[in-house]
Amino acid sequence: MKASAASRNALRAGIILLVFALVATAVLAFTYQSTEPTIARGQQAAKLALLSQVLPATLYDNDLLTSRKSLLPDDLLGTRLDSSMWLAQRNGKFSAVVLEAIAPDGYSGNIALLIGIDANGNVTGVRVTAHRETPGLGDYIERAKSAWVDQFSGKSLSNPAAKHWKVVKDGGTFDARAGATITPRAVVRAVKGALEYFAKHRAEFSAPPAKEPSA
C-alpha cells in the first residue's frame, strides 16, 4: 500500500533524525562535562588577572575573588542591574575596593568599567571590560589598544577639582583624541560617578566585615 510506504519512510526519517540528535547531544554533553572545570578555572584566573590590573598587589592580602559582594543598581555607578564589587583588605583592614561601573552614554551604548579605588579615595586603576565603540576610533579606551586609561591612576575627587573632571576639550584635565570625544567624555563621567559613589558609601566599605552577609 502506497500510504503506508510513505508513512514508513517518514517514520524512518524521523528515527534517523532522532539518532543524530541524540548523538549530537551526547557529544556536546561529554565535551561540556570534560571542559567545564578548565573553563571555570580559566574564567576565575581571567577575572583575578583583570582585578589585579586595577589594584596593585601591594594593596591587598586577602582572597579577592571570595570578597565579591553584590551592589544594588545606582545612578552614580550607571548600573540598572545588580553589579559586583570586591573588597580588598590588608592585614585585616579595609584597603581598597573594586567597583563595576557602566558609562551609559558612550558613542554606541554602554561601556562597562572596572574601577579600583583605595581607602583614601584615590583611583588605583581603571579598565574597560566591554564596549562597542568604533574600532580604530573610540576603542583607544581599551588598555590593549592604548595607555589612555592610565591617566586616571592616582586621581581623586579633589585631584583634579570637580569642575576639571572633564576632557580637555570641555575645559578639564583629561586627554582625549581628536575625532572621538564622546567616548572619553563618557568614561571620565563614569569614573567620577564611581568616586562619588565611593565617597557616599565609604563608611560601609571600611566597616569590619559582617559575620553574616546582610541582605
Place this chain on the structure above:
Amino acid sequence: MISLSEFRSLFHNGLVKQNAGLVQLLGLCPLLAISNNVVNALSLGLATMLVMASSSGAVSSVRHFIPHEIRIPVFVLVIAALVTVIDLAMNAFVHPLYLVLGIFIPLITTNCIVLARVDAFSSKNHPLHSVIDALAMGLGLTLVLVVLGGIREIIGQGTLFSGIDLVFGASAKSLVLHVLPNYHGFLLAILPPGAFIALGLLIAANNRYNARSTQRARAAIPVAA
C-alpha cells in the same frame, strides 16, 4: 585515493572558479563584519576553515545514512554541534586565543558557506575529497578576507597587522607595520559601508579579470564559423 589532477581542480575551484567571497558570494555577513583589519580577517578565516573541514568530513562519512528529505536539519545539527565543541575546546585549552577568536566562533554558524559546501559537495563525495574541498573553499574565503582586511586597514588606519600582539603575545607588537606614517585615518573604510565598497571593488576586479581571460581564451582558439 585522490589523484593530483583532482586535487588541483578542487583547489582551483575553491580559490578561483567558485571562490566563496567573490563568486558564490556566500558567507558575506561575517566577511563584512570582521574584515576591518588583517589580523581579525585571518583569524576568522582560519577558524571558518577549521569548522568547514571538520563538518565536511563528518557529514561525508555518514552521508549514506542521511535520507534526502531530512538532510538539511541533519547538516545544521552536525555543524552546530561541531561549532559548539570547537568553541568549548578552545575556551578550555587555548584560552588566550579564545579571547581573541571567541567572538567569531558563533559567527561561523551564521556563515552559509559551511552549510552550502556540506550540501553541495560533502553529502555526495568521499570524506577525503570533501575535507580537501572544504579546506580549499575555506582558504579561498580566507584569502578574500585577508585582502579585504588589508585594504580596509591600510586606508582606514594606515597600518597593517595591528592587534597581532593579541594573537601572538606582546613580543609580536613590533610586527605592526605603519604603512602610512602620521596618518589620521579614514573612518569610512573601517565602518561597514567601507566593507561593502571594498568588496564591490574586489568583485569588480575579479569579474574583469575573468572576462579578460575568457576573451583571451576565445581569441586563442579560433572558432569554426
